[in-house]
């Protein structure tokens with residue numbers, strides 16, 4: 062660390078004077094190293110406060126040798142999300158660095174780019190595969206449990222382990238649950254039912270996530286301990302996942318699990334492992350964070366909690382046999398995917414509102430094209446570009462009382478998200494729409510449905526006493542958005558019925 066500080070203090074600790082002229086993008090003053098550091102450690106506050114302080118829809122700052130342009134406002138939003146030369150992958154690589162790359166461990170996977178990964182993901186989440194358990198080639202399989210009952214059973218098993226009552230930390234227990242579902246949806250039965258391997262993968266995942274540091278991202282050549290940990294976790298993750306791909310290659314009877322679908326497509330181990338890593342790294346953090354916050358918001362809002370419970374009960378009574386002696390999770394298994402997707406308006410509203418309130422950080426890009434003219438300013442070739450979603454999600458000109466949890470804002474006659482262009486960015490927009498949206502929603506809906514139909518719960522602090530203050534997310538916490546202040550737990554008790 063000392064040598065790192067030496068490097069940065071000799072190379073980069075010089076002041077940038079704001080030699081702003083009207084045609085240039087407003088450049089932040091101060092020390093570039095301080096700006097870079099604030100951007101990495103308190104990203105939300107940094108972008109928001111500088112937007113307010115400067116009054117400029119566009120301002121720029123240096124992250125070492127790189128120029129970063131922060132954009133806001135409706136016109137900027139249109140350009141940001143539609144510009145073909147703004148690279149999603151390059152933006153994330155420098156400014157977020159969240160997905161392990163096999164290049165780091167000298168393994169190359171052919172066709173490794175976000176377009177190919179999206180194509181593979183779309184095959185995996187095809188409705189017929191999720192519903193029927195057939196392979197996407199359409200051939201019937203001998204070993205066909207359908208995905209919905211498997212997911213329901215996974216959720217149920219984890220919840221059974223919580224016992225009839227207790228106090229849980231959702232940032233541990235709900236995260237573990239989402240991890241289980243993500244492994245189920247991205248790998249194979251053998252791995253999804255091996256608790257030890259899942260535990261190992263989860264530990265490596267967190268080791269990797271926690272070792273993403275500003276130093277590692279900004280100075281990739283710098284041999285930091287965090288960098289070493291990252292490489293080691295990538296290698297260990299590769300070894301575990303690849304072992305399960307090999308096991309499926311040797312299996313006598315193919316099935317419809319994602320690994321088998323990709324094997325049948327002729328994909329290599331490297332491609333299949335990279336696919337699973339993308340699902341895990343792109344999926345777990347967001348899905349678990351939104352699952353936790355839906356439970357927090359509903360825990361503080363009886364009206365919406367009751368609406369969701371009524372919707373879930375209605376699904377069960379419509380799609381399963383009320384006179385049967387099946388347990389509640391068995392009855393959920395007979396609800397078709399299309400019903401989970403299309404006939405849950407209250408849960409949809411809750412998820413959308415939670416995402417609006419929680420996804421407030423920046424989307425990231427890099428301009429790989431020529432200089433781009435925007436209004437009378439120029440975004441240089443090679444510059445990084447960021448757009449803070451709070452610019453629209455927490456904007457009182459778009460959403461009335463923007464900090465209030467109120468899913469009815471999306472329904473007629475209000476439809477606040479439809480009164481202009483790109484007013485909801487929670488699943489992405491324009492060129493980069495979330496390709497995991499379907500499975501993320503399915504996972505969150507199952508967690509909510511099973512939890513709310515089986516348990517009563519209240520929000521409590523560490524001491525077990527009900528929380529006094531309403532919860533606000535720490536918007537600078539880019540990994541989990543945990544609540545500010547006192548940690549929040551769920552005190553739960555199983556329903557008697």
Ligand code: HEM
Pocket residue numbers: 149175178179339340341343344345347348351416420424425486487488489490492493494495496497498500501502
């Ligand atoms: C509640 C959960 C989730 C939320 C709120 C969410 C949100 C988003 C957002 C906002 C973007 C666009 C980012 C940008 O424009 O910079 C995005 C892109 C993406 N997401 Fe998700 N996501 C979730 C779950 C998932 C899951 C479960 C997966 C995979 C299994 C996934 C895979 C992806 C991929 C591959 C992209 C890039 C798409 C592209 O560039 O074409 N996401 N997601």
